[in-house]
Amino acid sequence: MPLPVWMRLINIVADKSTRPKMKTYLDCIPCFMRQALDAARNYTTDEAFHAQVMSEVTGLINSIDLNKFYDSPVLTGSKIHKCVKELAGNNDPYSDIKKQQNDSAISVSEHVRRVISESSNRISTAIRFAIAGNHIDLGAFSKVSENEILDEILKAEKVEISGELLKTADEISKASDVLYLLDNAGEIVFDRLLIEAIGPEKVTAVVRGGPIINDATMKDAQYCGLTDICSVIENGSEAPGTVLDMCSPHFRDLFEKSTYIIAKGQGNFESLNDEHFNGVFLFKVKCDIAAQISGLKKGQYAVLPQRKETDS
Amino acid sequence: MPLPVWMRLINIVADKSTRPKMKTYLDCIPCFMRQALDAARNYTTDEAFHAQVMSEVTGLINSIDLNKFYDSPVLTGSKIHKCVKELAGNNDPYSDIKKQQNDSAISVSEHVRRVISESSNRISTAIRFAIAGNHIDLGAFSKVSENEILDEILKAEKVEISGELLKTADEISKASDVLYLLDNAGEIVFDRLLIEAIGPEKVTAVVRGGPIINDATMKDAQYCGLTDICSVIENGSEAPGTVLDMCSPHFRDLFEKSTYIIAKGQGNFESLNDEHFNGVFLFKVKCDIAAQISGLKKGQYAVLPQRKETDS
Numbered sequence: 001m002p003l004p005v006w007m008r009l010i011n012i013v014a015d016k017s018t019r020p021k022m023k024t025y026l027d028c029i030p031c032f033m034r035q036a037l038d039a040a041r042n043y044t045t046d047e048a049f050h051a052q053v054m055s056e057v058t059g060l061i062n063s064i065d066l067n068k069f070y071d072s073p074v075l076t077g078s079k080i081h082k083c084v085k086e087l088a089g090n091n092d093p094y095s096d097i098k099k100q101q102n103d104s105a106i107s108v109s110e111h112v113r114r115v116i117s118e119s120s121n122r123i124s125t126a127i128r129f130a131i132a133g134n135h136i137d138l139g140a141f142s143k144v145s146e147n148e149i150l151d152e153i154l155k156a157e158k159v160e161i162s163g164e165l166l167k168t169a170d171e172i173s174k175a176s177d178v179l180y181l182l183d184n185a186g187e188i189v190f191d192r193l194l195i196e197a198i199g200p201e202k203v204t205a206v207v208r209g210g211p212i213i214n215d216a217t218m219k220d221a222q223y224c225g226l227t228d229i230c231s232v233i234e235n236g237s238e239a240p241g242t243v244l245d246m247c248s249p250h251f252r253d254l255f256e257k258s259t260y261i262i263a264k265g266q267g268n269f270e271s272l273n274d275e276h277f278n279g280v281f282l283f284k285v286k287c288d289i290a291a292q293i294s295g296l297k298k299g300q301y302a303v304l305p306q307r308k309e310t311d312s
Numbered sequence: 313m314p315l316p317v318w319m320r321l322i323n324i325v326a327d328k329s330t331r332p333k334m335k336t337y338l339d340c341i342p343c344f345m346r347q348a349l350d351a352a353r354n355y356t357t358d359e360a361f362h363a364q365v366m367s368e369v370t371g372l373i374n375s376i377d378l379n380k381f382y383d384s385p386v387l388t389g390s391k392i393h394k395c396v397k398e399l400a401g402n403n404d405p406y407s408d409i410k411k412q413q414n415d416s417a418i419s420v421s422e423h424v425r426r427v428i429s430e431s432s433n434r435i436s437t438a439i440r441f442a443i444a445g446n447h448i449d450l451g452a453f454s455k456v457s458e459n460e461i462l463d464e465i466l467k468a469e470k471v472e473i474s475g476e477l478l479k480t481a482d483e484i485s486k487a488s489d490v491l492y493l494l495d496n497a498g499e500i501v502f503d504r505l506l507i508e509a510i511g512p513e514k515v516t517a518v519v520r521g522g523p524i525i526n527d528a529t530m531k532d533a534q535y536c537g538l539t540d541i542c543s544v545i546e547n548g549s550e551a552p553g554t555v556l557d558m559c560s561p562h563f564r565d566l567f568e569k570s571t572y573i574i575a576k577g578q579g580n581f582e583s584l585n586d587e588h589f590n591g592v593f594l595f596k597v598k599c600d601i602a603a604q605i606s607g608l609k610k611g612q613y614a615v616l617p618q619r620k621e622t623d624s
Contacts, residue, residue: 030345051378066363285386
């Protein structure tokens with residue numbers, strides 16, 4: 001009988017060389033279990049497979065010493081989803097859903113582009129829509145319907161922003177170069193509009209190194225035309241965030257040298273919160289742990305500047 | 313080193329003699345994990361204990377063959393909470409919360425009693441408030457604030473009922489005897505008002521055989537004055553519902569002989585849905601699985617008649 005998948009994966013989980021500073025909370029465990037079940041169901045309707053996934057993922061979590069659960073939620077989540085993907089023969093369970101989400105976002109993008117172009121501060125208005133797009137997160141939610149996406153976009157112009165929106169827009173406009181860490185499929189359509197407002201010539205956009213949940217990959221960037229307007233690179237990792245130790249040397253080099261970094265989405269916030277760079281986190285707060293760490297409330301739009309230690 | 317608690321409990325879980333007909337869904341697993349963490353945190357602020365609980369409960373679930381997960385959610389839940397209680401030295405982690413919930417409900421009960429007494433159909437109006445009280449469920453929710461209880465009670469008179477409210481009220485008024493299966497602390501204050509409307513002399517109210525989550529025990533029935541107005545008995549089991557095979561012979565005998573049974577709350581619905589008796593389920597639908605099985609939507613008030621096979 002072959003070893004269960006989690007037994008092979010646990011060695012990776014235990015590797016402290018890839019350990020970022022933000023820990024996984026016990027509250028994340030029920031959420032991981034729900035994410036694993038969602039992913040299994042997206043892959044197939046076979047209930048025996050769903051049960052196998054839940055059993056493997058429970059085994060994986062049970063094998064971790066929860067008193068020393070120092071890995072970031074993003075790193076732990078990447079192991080959970082790697083487990084599901086291995087069981088599914090390395091297919092991408094979210095492939096069809098990501099296409100639907102890209103299409104839903106594209107269907108409203110002309111309207112949003114017009115609103116941005118007619119606004120008095122294009123970058124700050126585009127930031128609002130980019131954060132609204134961060135609602136399209138299948139790590140946080142089991143489903144995001146097309147109606148939900150439209151509702152979120154319609155309220156984006158008026159929603160209260162937690163943070164320094166105008167100051168951030170001003171900083172971005174003055175930055176000589178911007179590294180833009182993308183988050184999810186669908187969402188990247190609105191990121192494209194923000195990149196258009198910033199000036200695509202000074203932006204390098206970054207996608208994940210491979211499929212994980214509904215996170216944007218190079219395929220999504222191509223589908224949504226991001227590759228037509230700016231430089232797009234992969235970060236070399238399949239984590240649902242940016243765990244620097246798991247990323248490619250090329251990406252880490254860019255991360256180190258960039259003048260200004262936009263870290264988009266809750267996954268990038270969770271994985272880069274303890275890192276020092278000049279830039280900003282833009283995301284919608286979608287769970288109690290992100291709320292606790294950011295000091296904001298669930299549902300709020302976050303514009304949280306980040307600084308290099310030497311600047312603070 | 314002693315055996316982990318879950319290793320001793322798994323034999324009970326595997327005992328098919330106590331197996332009701334409704335199965336635990338894979339969706340229940342994330343919910344059980346959340347419930348276990350809630351219970352651990354209610355017991356102590358010691359994070360090492362929380363981690364121990366999550367580890368034991370994950371071990372318990374991992375030891376189950378999820379392809380043969382035929383136990384009802386109530387039975388599986390009772391094993392999970394038994395695990396937490398054993399780790400906590402058999403203390404009742406919800407003791408203080410239950411007192412607060414009883415007090416919150418008592419604080420509005422005079423107002424509700426007046427509304428019921430002035431209504432044209434006292435039993436049907438009292439049923440509305442009794443279902444509203446079923447919102448006070450710490451199996452379904454991590455917290456239920458006093459404001460939430462008040463909001464639920466204020467809307468109870470107008471909320472749409474899914475089922476035959478007036479016909480049910482008429483049946484109850486005509487029944488010679490009523491077995492009233494109670495659910496949660498706080499909620500039982502509103503059950504008391506329904507029992508007053510029915511006529512306490514023909515009612516036998518039933519509490520759990522011991523503390524489990526925030527389910528009502530004899531102590532709560534005494535605190536809320538139920539024991540002053542009608543006969544109250546324990547069902548002999550600590551499951552958060554009514555798993556007949558786990559209940560005392562005395563209770564099972566009463567269950568068999570009663571003319572009419574009111575099965576209150578989602579836990580009693582989950583555990584008695586496949587049993588045949590003349591009576592009604594009264595509950596608020598609080599999770600996707602209960603919605604799926606009842607054919608209703610989350611948040612709806614359910615009045616679902618149940619019949620003995622011979623009557624259908």
